[in-house]
Amino acid sequence: MQQTKTIKNKITSHSSKTFEPTLAIYRKALSFLVDVINTEWSVLENLSTKELVNAVEKLTHHTKTNPCPKYDFDATFYKFPSYLRRAAISKGYGIVKSYRSNYQNWLDEKSESIVNGKHFKKKPPVLTVKHQAFPVFYKGNMFKQVSDNQAKIKVFLGNDWVWVTITFHHKNLKNRGIAGWKENNPTLVKTGKKYFIHFSYEKKIQLNKTKLKEQVIVSVDLGITNSAVCCAMRSDGTVIGRKFINQPVEKDRMYTKINKLKKAQRHSGYVNAPNYWRRINGLKKHIVHHTSSEIIKFAVDHQADIIVFEYLGKMKHPEGMYGAKKLRHKVHHWSKLGIQRKVEEMAHYKGVRIRRVSAKYTSALAFDGSGEVKRNHKKDLAAYQNDKVYHADLNASYNIGARYFIREFLKSFSEKKRLLLEAKVPSLVTRTRLTLASLISLHQALRTNGA
Structure with missing residues (x-):
């Protein structure tokens, strides 16, 4: 290309x-x-x-x-x-x-x-x-x-x-x-x-054509508290690397400027305030560029072939819950698509491909297959049904990577073989509830069949 x-x-x-x-x-x-x-x-x-x-x-x-x-x-x-x-x-x-x-x-x-x-x-x-x-x-x-x-x-x-x-x-x-x-x-x-x-x-530039079983991917969960949480994963579900990316100083400065602008607008009505917006947009741009470059560095360090994101186009803003207005305001200034576009541009220079999966239930389900989790949003923790506590964004990144591999494996099989695998691994039937445990079970089923 x-x-x-x-x-x-x-x-x-x-x-x-x-x-x-x-x-x-x-x-x-x-x-x-x-x-x-x-x-x-x-x-x-x-x-x-x-x-x-x-x-x-x-x-x-x-x-x-x-x-x-x-x-x-x-x-x-x-x-x-x-x-x-x-x-x-x-x-x-x-x-x-x-x-x-x-x-x-x-x-x-x-x-x-x-x-x-x-x-x-x-x-x-x-x-x-x-x-x-x-x-x-x-x-x-x-x-x-x-x-x-x-x-x-x-x-x-x-x-x-x-x-x-x-x-x-x-x-x-x-x-x-x-x-x-x-x-x-x-x-x-x-x-x-x-x-x-x-x-x-x-x-x-020729993008890589690595076979699916030999691929190493970097799955990325973009967030508001942590700009990105990455994990490097092999096709059998083995996690070989993790990385947390955040810019707490820049975000604190940005939210401070936004709050000052809101206060001025409450007292004086609509205010153009070009200096405020110049600084806010400059900080947002820095967050996008720094996050993107760190994701690419992580992918290069692990010799990744694919970078996997979630589809984060149209999102419903929360309503009716405590703190929903404040959260909607943060989501409004969340440069999720800007980061994805920048990573895609930089990844193609390196010959790395970009893929996306459904975002539904990636954070709501435990990667070990134990079911739905209870979120502690203040500490970014997820409590599993088996009393295990894990980082919520890291949990989501595992599920994102697993969904990519499962989709690609099932896509390459015939209808008869796919139905046979779904009979052995029932969790494969519902695509939006796939987790890392589903990928590991699929890999074991493939080894049993000699695939």
Whole structure:
């Protein structure tokens, strides 16, 4: 599979005033081209990207062989670099194609509602002409590397397109000793009041194809108190490693900022408070990145082939119980999906696959098969029916890993063999009540059958 990385290099030699005119004129040109492509869509929609770029240039760009274009782009954007114009055309094509696709989906949804006799209230999508896009600098024509931390770029300055030598913080994959990544054309990006040169790298990565019986997985239980609890497990249910990941200092700071913001809003009504949100979001981002990197380190240390998560998309917030409002507030700031997305991105760089299982009853059932547990949420403990006490999140991580292996084993068997195994191990019938004990029983049944 194709993977992409982006390295951000801060420009240190020039102020933002140097690049503001370039960004403004590029966005203005993009708006012009988006309008042209949308107007001529009936002619352009069936063309390939290369054919479309040539067709739009014939409609907008003045040449000897094309003295009277239908839309005079050059009159408004004099001496606009050709490669930057083609980059804007490609970007504009993507914008219009996305809008047209969304509009067609809206029409289909509307017609379906009318046929079914339903009242359709959804508003149609609107084409946005103005976009916060950033220009791509093609190497050789718009960008020339002078040294490791210096380059010449063509910018719009003093009503003309001129070459400017910039100095930037030098960070790239080659210096990090990572081979095989192809460096693409850089992009000029504005973040806040500062400008950066972004280099994107791409590489074709082969994900591992380890046989199921030889796999080592890392099952992850994401939580609010502990950001993540991981366990490394073999296919026979042997647990070979455990890890608790948490950021108590960052979480305490975040909840303190949130409570201060709530107090200000109670006294003054709605408060925008950008500084509060900047700090809250910064702490949330740190928690996501730190948790993700620790999960990946744990997986690499145990040479894991798969990382298994729970499906945590739509969750019902608790109501009617003591402390439900406070818990709902914590769940609202829980970056569960952000951690999963970041881990998936980082895992694919290592060739590690990602899998997900149902979250139902993973924490409610004891991993030893003794039945449902009683939770002590203050201490994150689970009391089993056989009087054993164990860590609730670690218990859940065992069940998550077991569910993955059981699902994959049963999926590879014929219907006849699966029914035979379910007769020997009755707990396999109910998929949402599978535990680590179920996996161990399945492994013993397979050994008895010689599988």
